[in-house]
Amino acid sequence: MTxxxxxxxxxxxxxxxxxxxSMVNTCRRAVEIGLPAVSFTEHVDFTDWGDHDHPPVDAQVGTRKRVLPVDVDGYLASIERCRHEFPELRILSGIEAGEPHLFAGSVAAVLRSGTFDRVLGSLHSIVHDGKLVYANHVFRSWPAAEVVRAYFAELLRLVEGSNMFEVLAHCDYPRRYWPAAREGEYREADFEEEYRTVFRALASSDRPLEINTSSPLASVSLMRWWYEEGGGAVSFGSDAHVPVRVGDKFDVAVDVVEAAGFRPGRDEYDFWRR
Incomplete structure (x- = not known):
């Protein structure tokens, strides 16, 4: 299988x-397992509102102790070194823009600072008690289903309110932190309408949906909802943070996406398409 x-x-x-x-070791691992290409989509997150951002009314950015700006120059230099060292691997530059609809000006400034082949849009945070905080932290004080529905509502605003990203990443991010011991198993069917609403909006913008293999893997049913709502393409993403995880579970993800009705695109580097 390719x-x-x-x-x-x-x-x-x-x-x-x-x-x-390690970018170098990730490239080496990608070649070993036969990946045709990798996109290094580094986190772009912010600790405060900047010029031309769109903060929710009276909301502050909650504590993000570890967040630091990307060293764009160092990153792009590393990309070029890896392209030279691994000519058999297509290597794309990119970013994962957190909350691009809210940090529009800040994300735009990063995009102007270099050349990026791929931009992912992602939502990690929602507003809680007047602060933009990581969605998983809200499970401590809200019913779990309420957290997930608030997340989907904000995700819809992201899709409809930003044209800065190409691919929507991990569409149900809080699912990773679902409190199963307290709430029982997470069921996609409980949030079918929320998924479908986001999928319709994303499909209407002609942008791909990511199947993320670091999150609990999407079911065939969920990917069929994407297909049924007009989704035109699927992007595969491991969300790897260490080299050994690049391309992780892609064999299973391929089966899921194929069963939902999508097929390989124009070439091995393309998104899968309906």
Missing amino acids: LPSDNHVHTEFSWDTGPDA
Whole structure:
């Protein structure tokens, strides 16, 4: 089986990676397992509102202790070194823009600072008690289903309110932190209408949906909802933060996406399409 490209990978240039993160070693691993391409989509997050951002009314950015700006020059230099060292691997530059609808000006400033082949849009945070905080922290004080519905409502605003990203990443991010011991198993069907509403909006903008293999893997049913709502393409992303995880579970993800009705695109580097 020819594996698809991994379009969501982090290296030492992302603020949330550890000492084992390595762009060079990730490229080496990608070649070993037969990936045709990788996109190094480093985290772009912010600790305060900047010029031309769109903060929710009276909301402050909550504490983000570890968040640091991307070293764009160092990152792009590393990309060029890896392209030279691994000519058999297509290597794309990119960012994962957190809350791009809210940090529009700040994200635009980063995009102006270099050349980025791929931009992911992601939502990690929602407003709680007047602060923009990581959605998983809200499970401590809100019913779990309420957290997820608030997340989807904000995700819809992201899709409809930003044209700065190409691919929507991990569409149900809080699912990773679902308090199963308290609430029982997470059921996609409980939030079918929320998923479908976001999918319709994303499909109308003609942008791909990511199947993220770091999150609990989407079911065939969920990917069929994307297909049924007019979704035209699927992007595969491991969300790897260490080299060993690049391309992780792609064999299973391929089966899921194929069963939902999508097929390989124009070439091995393309998104999968309906």
